Amino acid sequence: MIQTVLRVLKKALPTRLASVYRESFVGDNPPLGEFYPIQNGSGINFSGGEFGELLSNHNGRSIVKMSNFINIYDDLLSPYKSAQSHSSDPLRLLEIGVSKGGSLEIWKKYFGESALIYGIDIDERCREISIPGVQIRIGSQVDQAFLASVLNELGDPQIIIDDGSHHADHLSLTLDMLWPHLQDGGIYIIEDTHTSYWQEYGGGYQKNQTIIEFIKDAIDTMHQSYIRKKMPVRTEFLRESLASITFYDSMIVLRKEKTAPTHRVSF
Ligand SMILES: C[S@@+](CC[C@H](N)C(=O)[O-])C[C@H]1O[C@@H](n2cnc3c(N)ncnc32)[C@H](O)[C@@H]1O
Incomplete structure (x- = not known):
């Protein structure tokens, strides 16, 4: 009897676990397009400060962003916009x-005339x-x-946004290549980090090479002076220059x- 139960369990368990795993983490990944509620020309009014205002009135080139990015961008970018007028x-x-x-x-509309805005893309059509x-x-x-040739033209940026592959x-x-060129006081934004969980982007739940797991390692690097163990080598380049890490839904922001x-300090 016990033998029979064990045999049934042995057969059933891996299949059940595999299917739970699939349903929870990999599942039926919808194409990216379906995830973006913001498309220009939609006639939607976006609340959220100046950035939302810009998007609500945008009737130019097509733009796709996650809906929660609007308020985040307003908060992130407004200090740079103000600082620019005094610099x-x-x-x-x-x-x-x-x-x-x-x-x-x-970005050009938001930061205005004097801002230097560069975009890079692998797609020849963007030329x-x-x-x-x-x-x-x-x-x-x-x-x-x-990247070096682009930075040579542009100079070291205060804001880098990775919305590429x-x-x-x-x-x-x-990140490793661009981080040394980000100005002190600058921010490095990685968009659409939900793709870390999707197979077609090389992702998967807790998969070591995803950016979500990489930045989890950066948390340890940030605290390395308090830890008496060897720290992750791969995020070593962030040591002594990473002031903060912010995880939002689908976005990571690193401040340098x-x-x-x-x-x-005692008071
Ligand atoms: C999500 S779209 C960018 C959307 C745009 N930033 C916006 O908000 O409207 C991603 C772009 O990354 C480009 N891309 C893909 N792989 C790349 C790579 N290895 N290097 C640079 N750009 C890449 C694609 O050609 C595509 O145009």
Whole structure:
């Protein structure tokens, strides 16, 4: 009797577990398009400060963003917009992933005349896109020589947005290459991080090479002076310059500043 029960369990368990796993984490991934409720021309009024206002009135190039990004962008970008009016140094923004050029158009409208806005994309068709005051360069986000040539033109940016391939093999590599060039006080934004859970983007739940897991390692690197163990080597380049990590739904934001181990202060 026991033997029979064990045999049935042995047969049934892996199948059951596999199907639970599939349903919960991989499942029937909808195409990205279905996940984006914001498309210009939809006539929707977006609340959320100046950025929402811009999107509500946008009738230019097509732009696709997750709905929760609107308020987040308003909070993230407004300090740079204000700082720019008191600085002789222009604001420099680099976005990976141009597509139809809609987001580049929005950044330009938001930051205005003096801002230097660059977009890069691997797709040759983006070469045809012309947006006044915006530069577009064609190449891959994992091509170090290409990135160096773009930064050589643009200078070190205060804002970098990775909305490119979203592929697990690319995101940490790009971060590693661009981080040293982000200005102190700057932010590095990675969009659409839900793709970390999707197979077609090299992702999967708790899969080591995804950007979600990579940035979890960065949490340890940030605290490494308090830990008496060897720290993850792969995020070592963030040590002493990673001031904060913010996880939003589908977005990660890293803030760069020179850091030193903190100490207790008595008052
Ligand atoms: C989500 S779209 C960008 C959308 C745009 N930022 C917007 O908000 O409207 C992603 C873009 O990344 C580009 N891309 C894919 N792989 C890339 C790579 N390895 N390097 C640079 N761009 C890449 C694609 O060609 C595509 O145009």
